[in-house]
Amino acid sequence: MSEFLQQVINGLSLGAIYALIALGYTMIYGVLRFINFAHGDVFMVGAYIGFYAFPKLQPLLGDGYGTAVAVLLAAMIGCGLLGVTIERLAYRPLRSRPKLTVLITAIGISLFLEYTGQLPVVFGADYKTFPTLIPETTYTLFGGVSIGSTQILVFVVALALMAALRVVVLRTKIGTAMRAVSMNMNAASLMGININRVISFTFFLGSSLAGAGAVLYAISYPKINPLMGILPGLKAFVAAVLGGIGNIAGATLGGFLIGTAETMTAGYISPSYRDAIVFGILILILILKPSGLLGKGGAEKV
Amino acid sequence: MLSVQNLHVSYGAIAALKGISFNVPAGTVVTLIGANGAGKTTTLRTISGLVKASSGNVMFQDTDITNRPSHEIVKRGLCQSPEGRMIFPGLTVRENLMMGAYLRNDRKGIEQDMEYGFSIFPRLKERMKQAGGTLSGGEQQMLAIARALMSKPKLLLLDEPSLGIAPLLVKLIFEKITEINRDLGMTILLVEQNAHMALNVASYAYVLETGEITLEGPAKDLASNEEVQKAYLGM
Ligand SMILES: Nc1ncnc2c1ncn2[C@@H]1O[C@H](COP(=O)(O)OP(=O)(O)OP(=O)(O)O)[C@@H](O)[C@H]1O
Ligand SMILES: [Mg+2]
Numbered sequence: 001m002s003e004f005l006q007q008v009i010n011g012l013s014l015g016a017i018y019a020l021i022a023l024g025y026t027m028i029y030g031v032l033r034f035i036n037f038a039h040g041d042v043f044m045v046g047a048y049i050g051f052y053a054f055p056k057l058q059p060l061l062g063d064g065y066g067t068a069v070a071v072l073l074a075a076m077i078g079c080g081l082l083g084v085t086i087e088r089l090a091y092r093p094l095r096s097r098p099k100l101t102v103l104i105t106a107i108g109i110s111l112f113l114e115y116t117g118q119l120p121v122v123f124g125a126d127y128k129t130f131p132t133l134i135p136e137t138t139y140t141l142f143g144g145v146s147i148g149s150t151q152i153l154v155f156v157v158a159l160a161l162m163a164a165l166r167v168v169v170l171r172t173k174i175g176t177a178m179r180a181v182s183m184n185m186n187a188a189s190l191m192g193i194n195i196n197r198v199i200s201f202t203f204f205l206g207s208s209l210a211g212a213g214a215v216l217y218a219i220s221y222p223k224i225n226p227l228m229g230i231l232p233g234l235k236a237f238v239a240a241v242l243g244g245i246g247n248i249a250g251a252t253l254g255g256f257l258i259g260t261a262e263t264m265t266a267g268y269i270s271p272s273y274r275d276a277i278v279f280g281i282l283i284l285i286l287i288l289k290p291s292g293l294l295g296k297g298g299a300e301k302v
Numbered sequence: 303m304l305s306v307q308n309l310h311v312s313y314g315a316i317a318a319l320k321g322i323s324f325n326v327p328a329g330t331v332v333t334l335i336g337a338n339g340a341g342k343t344t345t346l347r348t349i350s351g352l353v354k355a356s357s358g359n360v361m362f363q364d365t366d367i368t369n370r371p372s373h374e375i376v377k378r379g380l381c382q383s384p385e386g387r388m389i390f391p392g393l394t395v396r397e398n399l400m401m402g403a404y405l406r407n408d409r410k411g412i413e414q415d416m417e418y419g420f421s422i423f424p425r426l427k428e429r430m431k432q433a434g435g436t437l438s439g440g441e442q443q444m445l446a447i448a449r450a451l452m453s454k455p456k457l458l459l460l461d462e463p464s465l466g467i468a469p470l471l472v473k474l475i476f477e478k479i480t481e482i483n484r485d486l487g488m489t490i491l492l493v494e495q496n497a498h499m500a501l502n503v504a505s506y507a508y509v510l511e512t513g514e515i516t517l518e519g520p521a522k523d524l525a526s527n528e529e530v531q532k533a534y535l536g537m
Contacts, residue, residue, distance in 0.1 A: 173400070173404070176393065176397055176400065176401065177401065177404060179390070179392060179393060180390045180393060180401050183390045183391060183392055183393070184388050184390060186352055186384070186388065187384065187388035187389075187390065188390075188401070189350075189351075189352060189371075189372035189373060190350055190352070190372060190376065190381070190382050190384055190388070190450075191376065191381075191401045191402055191404050191449070191453070192372075192373045192376030192377055192381075192404045192405040192453060193373060193401070193404050194371075194373045195373070
């Protein structure tokens with residue numbers, strides 16, 4: 001029983017990170033109806049922003065949580081701006097083109113980030129060790145179940161960001177405009193909504209969540225390299241599809257489910273199946289309920 | 303207030319508008335009637351900047367707004383209730399109305415205008431917290447009109463408000479169009495297939511046939527015009 005609970009805690013903390021990344025996929029899909037395949041690589045850049053920001057921020061803010069929060073914000077803002085730039089330069093000129101064109105462009109951007117990232121003058125292809133942002137303490141809960149301070153930070157940050165996102169999307173004018181654009185772009189234009197601005201805002205939000213996810217991922221698994229975004233990116237994409245692509249609550253749910261499934265598989269079956277299970281879930285959901293757990297309506301091709 | 307001059311629009315190789323010109327003077331209700339596929343919606347979409355004109359001009363209050371971005375056109379005071387209503391299905395009635403007021407920040411004025419919307423369409427007030435997509439067709443049409451009014455436009459464009467709704471509601475909606483024009487002094491360009499109703503509420507009318515204006519005149523004259531009666535009034 002306690003081992004099971006331990007797996008749940010580990011799974012949910014990994015899942016929280018997938019959920020943050022999945023939110024970006026789903027929000028961008030919501031407004032533009034395409035999968036931003038460069039999203040996982042924006043996530044990777046977030047880890048490097050954190051990596052390079054830490055030595056600059058730590059002398060100013062000391063060893064405590066101040067630095068951790070600042071590193072997190074740096075990655076969020078940096079990724080947000082990167083997402084906005086990618087949309088502006090690569091996707092916007094293709095807005096009226098077939099979706100396949102945009103999709104292929106996204107794959108191109110993804111490869112571009114992965115391979116320029118490996119250049120020695122950029123990040124370099126080698127693994128780097130992400131700094132320890134907070135001292136690791138392990139708390140024993142009950143019956144031998146334990147939770148680390150890193151995991152606690154992951155939960156606190158992820159849940160706070162999800163709650164904040166909920167408020168933005170449901171309660172603010174720009175959030176309502178985002179939902180309006182995702183429902184009917186032409187009607188939104190006719191209301192005086194500047195579509196480009198809403199799309200930029202969506203890319204900023206979605207990419208900054210990936211940036212936050214990257215820092216949380218990097219403190220949990222401190223080896224970073226320019227290809228580190230591929231697998232978490234794909235898994236978060238599966239999470240978004242599982243929850244129902246375009247559905248914000250679905251992405252959160254999907255993230256937690258995928259994280260838990262992965263950890264459980266690694267713990268109870270074999271660690272070598274941890275990736276396979278995720279793609280197994282993708283295949284199942286595409287066969288059984290392509291619109292996802294919380295998605296409505298028929299399947300839409302990407 | 304609005305002057306369309308020699309407007310040409312095409313979709314690829316298909317010419318949808320072949321050089322149409324018409325005027326909408328301030329304070330009036332003008333109607334553009336025509337059969338299926340005549341180009342009525344294309345005309346309104348072009349005025350609102352959703353479709354690009356290949357040549358010709360759209361002048362609004364002496365400013366050339368041809369091919370300007372839609373949101374900029376709304377800012378200038380020209381708002382449209384589009385064909386098919388285009389309600390945001392997942393937003394509540396209130397949120398739909400707030401989207402109509404997207405460019406405004408005067409909270410008090412917004413609330414007042416929402417109250418005005420509710421006063422002409424009380425049904426909307428009852429449905430305030432309901433998702434737009436759950437409304438009936440007629441209610442959605444009311445919402446579309448009220449939503450367009452929320453931007454406090456100087457010119458209101460209405461694309462087939464009678465489309466797909468019950469005859470009794472059609473009558474109500476046309477009464478409200480007259481009321482909006484009278485109460486607010488709102489200038490209205492009404493596009494309709496239902497020529498009978500449209501000629502009743504408008505003061506001036508244009509007949510659009512396959513992308514060209516073939517007839518124009520005071521609405522009363524057109525209503526008694528033999529050709530119009532035969533082609534559009536089923537007499
Ligand atoms: N997006 C489009 N692509 C290609 N052709 C189009 C498009 N929209 C309209 N058309 C064509 O342009 C012409 C005018 O269409 P439009 O929708 O403006 O007519 P309408 O007068 O509004 O008709 P209705 O009364 O059926 O709404 C039609 O021949 C139509 O087939
Ligand atoms: Mg039409």
